[in-house]
Amino acid sequence: MEHDKKPEATHFRLPDPALVTRTMSEVAERGQRIVTDFLKRQAGSEASPDPLNIGGAFLDMTSRLMANPARLVQAQIGFWQDYLTLWQNTARRMLGETPDPVIAEAPHDRRFKDDAWRENEVFDFIRQSYLLSARYVQTVVGSVEGLDPKAAQKVDFYTRQFVDAMSPSNFLLTNPEVLRRTAETGGENLLKGLSHLLADLERGKGRLRIRMTDDSKFRVGENIAVTPGKVVHQNDLMQLIQYAPTTDTVLKRPLLILPPWINKFYILDLRPRNSFIRWAVEQGHTVFVVSWVNPDARLAEKGFDDYMQEGIYDALSAIEQATGEREVNAIGYCLGGTLLATTLAHMAARRDTRISSATFFVTMTDFEEAGELGVFIDEEQLHCLEEQMQKRGYLEGREMATTFNMLRANDLIWSFVVNNYLLGQEPFPFDLLYWNDDSTRMPARMHSFYLRRMYQQNDLIKPGAVELLGERIDLRRIKVPCYLISTREDHIAPWKSTYRATQIYGGPIRFVLAASGHIAGIVNPPESGKYSHWVNEQLPPDPEEWFRGATELAGSWWPDWQRWILAQGREMVPARIPGSGGVAPIEDAPGSYVRAVATD
Template identity: 75%
Template sequence: MDKNETPQDSGPFRMPDPALVSRTMADVAERGQRIVADFLKRQAQDGAHAAVPGADPMQIGHAFMEMSARLMANPARLVQAQLGFWQDYLTLWQNTARRIWGGDTAEPVIAEDSKDRRFKHEAWRENEVFDFIRQSYLLSARYITNVAQAADDLDPRTAQKIDFYTRQFVDALSPSNFLMTNPEVLRKTAETGGENLLRGLQNLLTDLERGKGRLRIRMTDEKQFRIGETIAVTPGKVVFQNALIQLIQYTPTTEKVLKRPLLIIPPWINKFYILDLRPRNSFIRWAVEQGHTVFVISWVNPDETLAAKSFEDYMLEGPYAALDAIAQATGEKAVNAIGYCLGGTLLGCTLAHMAAKRDNRIRSATFFTTMLDFAEAGELSVFIDEEQLQSLESRMQKRGYLEGREMATTFNMLRANDLIWSFVVQNYLMGQEPFPFDLLFWNDDSTRMPAAMHSFYLRRMYQQNDLVKPGGITLAGVPLDLSKIKVPAYFLSTREDHIAPWKSTYRGTQLLSGPVRFVLAASGHIAGVTNPPSSGKYSHWVGDSLPSSPGEWFEAATELAGSWWPDWQRWVAAQDKAQVPARQPGSGALPALEDAPGSYVKVMATD
């Protein structure tokens, strides 16, 4: 392709008209203000209907007004940022003009992050016009972000909120998200005669129908996945159930098994089969193959009838009920336990409760990407202030639960480019059908949250961080004190975790009194955990000491290739190496109720 031609070979390009660019930017700013105003107006209307005070429950407008006031108090910094921006912009104009007139390609004024996949198509660099668009956007994005971060003396939560929503705005304006400024989309449109846009429109209408009027973006080909048939297929039986859980016992594949059963407590905010997607990446299947008698809690997908279920109920009818059932099914009281994310937080609460009651049935505890100390809870804290909690509680009181899609949208916003905008481009502009991907199917299979339990969790954990305070939380009449937990503990965190930042999860190692091992896996909250040894992906870091600073731990840690799973298996097996003949589900005092994965997990949040 000639460098002066568009990706669709439609003729030479001219340099963009500076006046037009200026008018466009002004129009973007004006429209952006109008969009924000309309958004705040809708929030005010929703707040009035919900009897929630204030026109801006997310406090976005207030945060940006405070930022503006701080910036105006120090105009020199703003002027300096503007001068730097225009100097770089002028250099970009000069470099682009030289290329158009046949000169050599200069070094880019600015380059995207190596992990940024929005500009991977070669035309973003090979064609001078799209190279100009790309670099112009990156310069503008950096300028806007720097200005947002330049305000002095802001409250940390306000600063975090400004930074988060500034990035949401910047990501939304990426030229890769629009037809006329995305060379890959333009090429596709030329090649297909616009059929990609027609298919994209159909995809858009389908997604609106899926969301019953709200946009619910398809991330994967859902028709390729059926729970219990193509995913969550590890053989087993449901051996116990109550209003909140089904307890699944998996069929052994070894003649002998470890004497101690293994109880897995997944987060109730997602479905348990993240640990049993397909046979090749199923942690549950792998644990069975290592000789564990695996029990997994499958949480109910609650509706309005469970609105009053509390965090205390989740402890008593969850881990406690499971321990009682495991004793009946196997005759064993001592177990090893794993808690994943919120399930790990619940495991920590249960262990503190058991320590006070001198209940020693859980003999070792493993925490997957678990926060016990919420002092630095990452970007989820953006959504946890008093105004937003009041608004959320008002909505939950109406229905008795939090809609699963609301929480899913929150998590997707934490990685908007990967989990929102990339699908907008592929589904609606490129007109492509989503690729079948088991992890994204699970990600879209959201669950509801009972009002009482979810409100308690957000307020007492995230907002007030009461769990780290001895006696700060009382469950079932027992004040909790994490320092009383003396069982051996294994903490697994992931380096790129955007939900439970690893430096925050590391704080948990300092709260318990027993022996602790901390392991850091590469990748993120999900991929770093569901990383089987056979994949050959991702490394992990181990260390023998546990200094108070996570940075110090990392400096002294040793990086090892491959999955952390074998390291955990060596650790947990060393806790008690005794073996017994393999136990078949339903052969003990608890009869089998139904085949795994059970019926609770098949209830969709949209049902």
């Protein structure tokens, strides 16, 4: 009879014994090598026990919190009231009711995308319990009064790091998707995950270096960074690439692009479909791009002034030799934009007019409110960092990459922990993440100057406070037309900070705000149909006032920039073939400098 049927047992497949044996043997062998290598690297190390200077900030926060117990008690009462409601709602759900959730994750939070987090009463309780606890901890920490603003920012940042790390999605027994996969595979997902973990420790020589993408699927110059061109000039710090035209005529004024040397230039030339470089060539620009060297100890004494001289000034001379044109339009991306602004002020002091217009991609020149990167900039951390750089002559590429990944830990750290180690899956091939993992080093002298004089002391904004190549820098002397594009969700160069340049430069300025973040908001081709942008002809001192008066337009900002650049000069000339001018090609694009990998 129907009621005599027994419920079906959950299928649980036993793991392959051969796989288990092979995996555990590899674990023993590889684990020993990893530990030995790590210990060798630590030998003689005099690293600070608190290199991020977190302890002092949290000690100050705790003492101030204890000085006002009433506020703590109030927060605890609210927390327990919410928790009691959650218990009651869970009991009601088990009785067949559908009460509203006590708390929900943010719309962009993808940690709880699996349906079981809502459909199963137990996992729904775990999810909401975590969210309530996270809100309680962050509320308590954020309510402490009298804390130094820098210390408060540091406490808030590292509290969020801790809260993110404790998410139930990051653990085997509290992640329904991982439990389901473990049952389906008989635990083979965990064995594969262990193998992935060991491989990442080996890649990092004892330090965890999480693999974010299948890097075997990408080759620079083969399927990324493939826009045709030639390297037409090089020096110790950069190669200058001239790209082949795709139109019969081109704008008379060449376009010089200055990427940040914190990353490699091919973020602007990932694939043909999202390449800003290829698109600019198709719009009739003679495009030149600086490809910065990946420095080693030999370049330890290269400074910010060297990046000006061997970067922009050498590029301008080479462009004039290659095309016969003295004047260019210039683009600076992030740190490349900071270099461009500094050089424009230097050129203004010398009445050098070779840059006729300047475009700044997500560029800060006023570092007073530098966003969450400011968490890593204080005297103790800078001193520790400078000691490390003095020993090596450079900042290791992975250290910079880890800093940026921490700004979006759930997306760039914990999601891969779950995918690679718990689910045992291979990371998905993604060109942007391949680029993100292709890290670069920083010369010791340059990086120390940049962090201290700009981030820590904010000297660039002070007229005459910075002297480079014999001139005192005053950004207010910049009179060329400027186009500023920033992004609304930028964690690296907050748009309200980049907006401050509109009140500094002395020439005509257009400020545009794109949706999304530091990369996706910039690399947004018109054909993608993604991400809107905001425009406003007025430039009030308050960025919020600018935004309230702005008009939102659908799609990419690239066409808006092209219209603006054409307004600076429309004269056309026959297309220029790389190497047909006064310089001989050295090698094909993307050149050899970009292929150098930082093997820290």
